[in-house]
Amino acid sequence: MTIHSIRSKGATRVRSLMxxxxxxxxxxVGASAAWAETTITAVMxxxxxxxxxxxxxxxxxxxHAYMIYDVLVAVDGTFTPQPQMADWTxxxxxxVYTFTLRDGLKFHDGSPVTMADAExxxxxxxxxxxxxxxxxxxxxSLTATDDKTLVWTLNEPFAPLLDTLGKQSALPPFIMPAxxxxxxxxxxxxxxxxxxxxxxxxxxxxxxxxxxxxxNEDYVPRSEPADNMxxxxxxxxxxxxxxxxxxxxxxxxxxxxxxxDYIESVQVDLLPLLEGDPDVVFxxxxxxxxxxxxxxxxxxxxFDNVKVRQAAMKALDQQAILAALVGNPDYYSICGAIxxxxxxxxxxxxxxxxxxxxxLDAAKALxxxxxxxxxxxxxxxxxxxxxxxxxxxxxxxxxxxxGFNVDMQPMDWQxxxxxxxxxxxxxxxxxNMFFTNWLVxxxxxxxxxxxxxxxxxxxxxxxxxxxxxxxxxxxxIAAKTLEEQQAVxxxxxxxxxxxxxxxxxxxxxxxxxxxTTLTDMxxxxxPVFWNVKKAE
Amino acid sequence: xxGYILRRILAIIPVMLIVAIFVFLLLRxxxxxxxxxxxxxxxxxxxxxxxxxxxxxxxxxxxQFFTWMGSLLQGDLGTSLISGTPVTTMIGQRIFPTxxxxxxxxxxxxxxxxxxxxxxxxxxRSWVDYAVMSFSVLGFSVPVFVIGYLFILVxxxxxxxxxxxxxxxxxxxxxxxxxxRAILPSLxxxxxxxxxIARMTRAxxxxxxxxxxxxxxxxxxxxxxxxxxxxxxxxxxxxxxxVIGTGFALLISxxxxxxxxxxxxxxxxxxxxxxxxxxxxVIQAMILITSATYVVVNLIIDISYTVFDPRIRY
Numbered sequence: 018m019t020i021h022s023i024r025s026k027g028a029t030r031v032r033s034l035m036x037x038x039x040x041x042x043x044x045x046v047g048a049s050a051a052w053a054e055t056t057i058t059a060v061m062x063x064x065x066x067x068x069x070x071x072x073x074x075x076x077x078x079x080x081h082a083y084m085i086y087d088v089l090v091a092v093d094g095t096f097t098p099q100p101q102m103a104d105w106t107x108x109x110x111x112x113v114y115t116f117t118l119r120d121g122l123k124f125h126d127g128s129p130v131t132m133a134d135a136e137x138x139x140x141x142x143x144x145x146x147x148x149x150x151x152x153x154x155x156x157x158s159l160t161a162t163d164d165k166t167l168v169w170t171l172n173e174p175f176a177p178l179l180d181t182l183g184k185q186s187a188l189p190p191f192i193m194p195a196x197x198x199x200x201x202x203x204x205x206x207x208x209x210x211x212x213x214x215x216x217x218x219x220x221x222x223x224x225x226x227x228x229x230x231x232x233n234e235d236y237v238p239r240s241e242p243a244d245n246m247x248x249x250x251x252x253x254x255x256x257x258x259x260x261x262x263x264x265x266x267x268x269x270x271x272x273x274x275x276x277x278d279y280i281e282s283v284q285v286d287l288l289p290l291l292e293g294d295p296d297v298v299f300x301x302x303x304x305x306x307x308x309x310x311x312x313x314x315x316x317x318x319x320f321d322n323v324k325v326r327q328a329a330m331k332a333l334d335q336q337a338i339l340a341a342l343v344g345n346p347d348y349y350s351i352c353g354a355i356x357x358x359x360x361x362x363x364x365x366x367x368x369x370x371x372x373x374x375x376x377l378d379a380a381k382a383l384x385x386x387x388x389x390x391x392x393x394x395x396x397x398x399x400x401x402x403x404x405x406x407x408x409x410x411x412x413x414x415x416x417x418x419x420g421f422n423v424d425m426q427p428m429d430w431q432x433x434x435x436x437x438x439x440x441x442x443x444x445x446x447x448x449n450m451f452f453t454n455w456l457v458x459x460x461x462x463x464x465x466x467x468x469x470x471x472x473x474x475x476x477x478x479x480x481x482x483x484x485x486x487x488x489x490x491x492x493x494i495a496a497k498t499l500e501e502q503q504a505v506x507x508x509x510x511x512x513x514x515x516x517x518x519x520x521x522x523x524x525x526x527x528x529x530x531x532x533t534t535l536t537d538m539x540x541x542x543x544p545v546f547w548n549v550k551k552a553e
Numbered sequence: 554x555x556g557y558i559l560r561r562i563l564a565i566i567p568v569m570l571i572v573a574i575f576v577f578l579l580l581r582x583x584x585x586x587x588x589x590x591x592x593x594x595x596x597x598x599x600x601x602x603x604x605x606x607x608x609x610x611x612x613x614x615x616x617q618f619f620t621w622m623g624s625l626l627q628g629d630l631g632t633s634l635i636s637g638t639p640v641t642t643m644i645g646q647r648i649f650p651t652x653x654x655x656x657x658x659x660x661x662x663x664x665x666x667x668x669x670x671x672x673x674x675x676x677x678r679s680w681v682d683y684a685v686m687s688f689s690v691l692g693f694s695v696p697v698f699v700i701g702y703l704f705i706l707v708x709x710x711x712x713x714x715x716x717x718x719x720x721x722x723x724x725x726x727x728x729x730x731x732x733x734r735a736i737l738p739s740l741x742x743x744x745x746x747x748x749x750i751a752r753m754t755r756a757x758x759x760x761x762x763x764x765x766x767x768x769x770x771x772x773x774x775x776x777x778x779x780x781x782x783x784x785x786x787x788x789x790x791x792x793x794x795x796v797i798g799t800g801f802a803l804l805i806s807x808x809x810x811x812x813x814x815x816x817x818x819x820x821x822x823x824x825x826x827x828x829x830x831x832x833x834x835v836i837q838a839m840i841l842i843t844s845a846t847y848v849v850v851n852l853i854i855d856i857s858y859t860v861f862d863p864r865i866r867y
Contacts, residue, residue: 064826066636067591074593145600187593203607205637223646224636225826226818262718263813263822270705270717271816431831435586438598453594475597
């Protein structure tokens, strides 16, 4: 008899006793009827609160959108764009993309999907997404010429157009009905109708607590097998419930107790709790995971001086930070590539000190050369996010060892995200440095990495004014082959490490955990619930 | 009596107004920006500004306050800045798990604590008394989440008798299923309450048991159980009721932790989530409702004094 069957029998006995005592057996009958359908109960990395996939870059909202919406183009396991809702042709001069919608696509309200819906959705998306904005800058026209055809005409060739439409981060271009896509991009949509493989059950939605999806019986999957985010989205279950559990231990115990089927990300230090149960497996869903990074403020001393930024980078040691952050070396890797290791553009030029224990002597020499006067470094340290708590603590000590005067200020993450938007002096509510994490696909190209924006005040927090990186990005856009792109990416890597636009501090992946009754889960960067099967 | 109740109810209004002003100002003085939370990590300063504009967060503080108060007076608690859901809907979805769990907790706490306190006072300075007092100190000292984890470890993981987490509505799933899921969180929450009430019951009973009328009752040959529960406990009830009322604040703070540990979708979690996300309308509504509930519970306690002690008149 397994541990699980003992637990189940014990639980059944208590339940039966109570039912008898309370004369309320009807409730149990009702519950049994509900068990007839195949339901996956999953604990995701955070609670779903915002439902509009254009207004926020929150991953949970993006994941929700992949459940209920579909996309024109999706990437396969080699990150190659593949047709999803539409096929396409490209004119010889690379200026005209003609998309043709496949047959049988319907929105959840029963209306057919047309290219007018796609046109409106893409235009709304492009006002918010940085990749979309770049394309729109080069767009002559984007028009649905009939229900099945969308013609996108460019002023100049833009080779990564299809990659941009197929990307998963930050904002993928989901297709919604034109009447909903007519909502201004800064105002959240209030109707949640897609054409994707699952339907959103609005009546059961509790923001931050649970969200329910049911199988979209009208969905017509592509005939190709599912591959990463591309291929046929075949749904094999009736219902998927995302339940939010604020306490990680509760989720682990619920998985062990067969009360849930899946946990999207498990803290590595809790894995030993799962190790003894043969009915539970944990694994890396996809190999790339996250890159953790440090960002300095270019507007204020001392990091307005490139020598001081270089000194700070030389002082840091990826191994020390990752060991404190993750602990188990199976789940982290030393990586000096700003575009992430394992990606087509990966290159580690200039990261030697970071990946080999730091170089305190070089850091001290650079500080002396820069004439550092002991100006305190305000290092913001979020204490309420486990994945971000260790980096500032280890980095503070490393910087102190190099001779920096560090003022590490603990705060909650929401205070940090507000404060990092302030361009005030550090002593007046501003800051000098903070750490954050990105999914590797979010920083895997100069077109998507926010830290490589060198447009001063309109750049990402830290506000570097760097015409060189902007020029290199233009070269990247003009590159026609992967080899050409890699050559430019290498130059961007070298420039980043010289100017210290940001400090890559290594990669880590949090494993997912599931009961063995779940099979055929896709190894995709976004956790998806098509293809997966559940044995009763 | 009726005039007193009316006066107390009317007194809620200025209390709520003061709470409303404090809550509004404190929230606006706390660092944090709901627009930044919605926009996500990649937002540029211009995008943040546009979202703030769309959410009305750029308006002067006074304008925001009077808009909120105006809506409040019409019974409109506003809309969540983060999810766009009306606050009344959110509270409606979340309040019943908390109320049901709180009621079960109070029933369990009173059912356990009062006999414990009476027993301790009756067997004053015996091992029973020391055991009750030791439990009481333990109940006070051990954090709620530790108790919760211990219960889960014993009753859910080791014995497999009860579920680890979750909530079942008694109206939708039946009372048995509700009890099956609510018993552990309620026991967890009750521990600190039991400690508080048992201590007060013991102290109050000890005082009453020394009174002349108790000695008289015993001299008349009245049964000991009748002496304890009819003569002594009834006279000791007023301080016990007071502690149940004031302990309600403990219950509210305990709910926040218990709901997280046992994954119960109640208002404790709603409040914490709203605070972390700086979802101002939700936080404001929750604090107002919690304050009003606290005032009303204590009013009910005050009124119930008259039932146990007819000498009390308002």
